[in-house]
Amino acid sequence: MRILVTGGAGRLGYSVSRQLVENGQTVRVFDLPQVDWSHVERLGVEAFKGDITDQGSVTDACKDVDAVVHLAALLPPRSESSRELTMKVNVSGTENILNSINSDTPIVLTSSISTYGITANAKPPINETYPQTPHNNYSKSKISAEKVVMDAGNPTSILRIAPISVADLVELPDSIPYRSDQRVEFIFVDDAACAIVISLKVCDDREIYNIAGGKSWQMTGTEYIDRFYAALGVEVEPVFSEEYTAVDWYDTEKGERLGYQRTSFNQLEKKLEVLGMEMGLR
């Protein structure tokens, strides 16, 4: 099968492309020309450089494509500088894809748990029936994108993915965008990619799934930061925001059929320990 992965040159996109190639699929990656293509090109994918807001480009990219994994989007913080651009990329871009494929072509849309809004006062865990409330440009655009995909009628899996964690050196911003007592449940990048790849197989069911790390990842913001950097072997002085952000603990039972929760938080810590040693930090 030829699978189009929009946004495939990014972090999550690379993991998705790699796993699809390992499954014996033909992968065509669509992404902006100016991003770093070196990693994904080494996988042997078809590289299509273009802009998701350009309908002509998108139509060409979708030729002979049997399924679409649609990751391309503007993320925070950039999404928060312009509502217009964010809606153009995240919603119109999605419409451009839907206009370019047959009505029976399966499409996996990566949405976000941030569409549930600030749930700090709610009782966790949050499941898929929890109402969606936009609180910023990004979440607003994702709520619209979900609707656009559902309305189009294609076979689809819509994944509301928790914030992605990587086994890499992530720099602390001047202010961490969540409170120290915030409930957080992130997910390892390869697990999120695994969920995406497997959800391609069940698009006929047209379901929405929360995708998050699982019980071992449910903690507070400060615990996450402490454990992450302790594993790396770095002393940090985190400064947390005063504001709650849109992340929580999730009910991921519906997505269990996708069998994607393979990396426990402990295993992330082990990976970070090894990395820390290699980098000369531990």
Added chain:
Amino acid sequence: MEKALENLDRVIEKVSDEAAKKRLGEARKVISQNRKKIWLRTKTGKPMALETQAVTENILEASDIEYALSELEAHVDKITEESRRRSMVVT
């Protein structure tokens, strides 16, 4: 990185050209914002920190400030890119 900042401060004082002063100021800002970055403490990051110091020393001693300034700006762009690659995104 602290030494690099010191060097730049001295250059900024010396220089009279407004345009150059502005560019130096921009570069200084980037170095200052990034000086506590964790990646600069790694095996591959430490050389970058040292290189930053060296580049600023070059400017200090340079006769042709234009060349040294563009070298500084190129280096500072690298730092910005490295930090951007590792920045935290919560989606």
Added chain:
Amino acid sequence: MDDRYSGAQSSIPAKAQQLFDEARLFDCFEEGETVAVKCHMGEWNNSAYLRPILIRVIVDKIKEHGGRPFVTDTTTAPYYFYGARSTADLHLETAARNGFTAESMGCPIIISDGLYGTDDIKIDIPDGLILKEGYMAKGIADADSMIVISHFKGHGSGVYGGSIKNIAIGCSSKRGKFNVHMCNHPTVGWNHWEFTSENCIGEECPDAELCNNMCPAHAIKIKEDHAEFDPDKCIGCFGHQRPLYRCDLWEKGEMFNDWRNYFLVGMGDAASAYVEQMGKDKIGYLSYALDIAPACDCVPGSDRPVIPNMGVFASRDMVAIDIAALDMSVKATGIPGSAAETHGVMDSGDEKFTGIVGMSQWITANTCVAHGSGSKEYELVEPELREDEAWLAHKSFSPGRPSGWYLNKVMAKAEAWTPAGGFKYSEKPRLTIDELSKR
């Protein structure tokens, strides 16, 4: 078609060729497409595997219809510590020793999962009844189509071995096999059974050196008077069956039972996923129900057959072909002195394999039905034997040119074989027939 012989057209190879056409197995492939001929070439020193000729005639049929066949199998897990098929080089050596070579097959023999069994593609099974993933040998996954030739018989773990098992296990790469065998299953896997280290007598046991070296992950150590096992190191290769079954190092309690049954479900999951990967319409099945031993050709020897030969089956449905053979095996009567007698399943109506192995012979097929990869509904069609024999003969023979016709040419060149004056005889035997007939 059954196993009775009454002339050239009714030999097993002849019937197999006829069934190939009657069941339209050639519909699985187009001209020029590669056809994986999946079969089992026998373990080292086993002799009950399918005779090479039974595979060769199918290869010839495929070529006749324009396909590009290659005979294939995959490397094994180390379930038998002297198993000589666990790497591709050993596998081909074993196959050749058993009579399978490119020359005898008339096409290349390829071990589809690479030298060490690492060459595979991952297949996700989100709706598997127990498995979530399968790992299919790349060589088979890449092939355009497949004809699965199975030896129908009993099996120690799978209850019976037929087309479904040939796919579920046979088309899995090494880790695919580990995965289906679920030795590392989170609740019923081997690592969760109670381990009694003192049951091992340690260094005085003649097998101590063997057991100490058999684990690829070095998870088993034989000490002076006991054994040690580190479950964290275990890769689930089920290579330590001897200390399990002979020496009771692991408790075979409720979890053991569940594990054995779950394995049967896992096989159904894997087979269904692989069939879906290749496409149901690209696969055909042939099954030889001969030399029906209670256990597989994958071990170094086969026990006395449990029921008489049943014959050859062909189908486009992997479940139907196995169910048809199983139904027929239920109707059959057991062979005296075989495992069927020991387990009290000699009568028509008894489920022979269920009785011999102790688990239901229907579980795997039912799992496949749940996936929609096959159907238990079938119509048993027994074609009439073809009248003529010429189509079975060597290409140079025909009614106008039988064997004798060629010998006539020889006679013209060489002297007659018959000596001058004819052969000399006595008029009648010197000792009477009656005398010679006594025991």
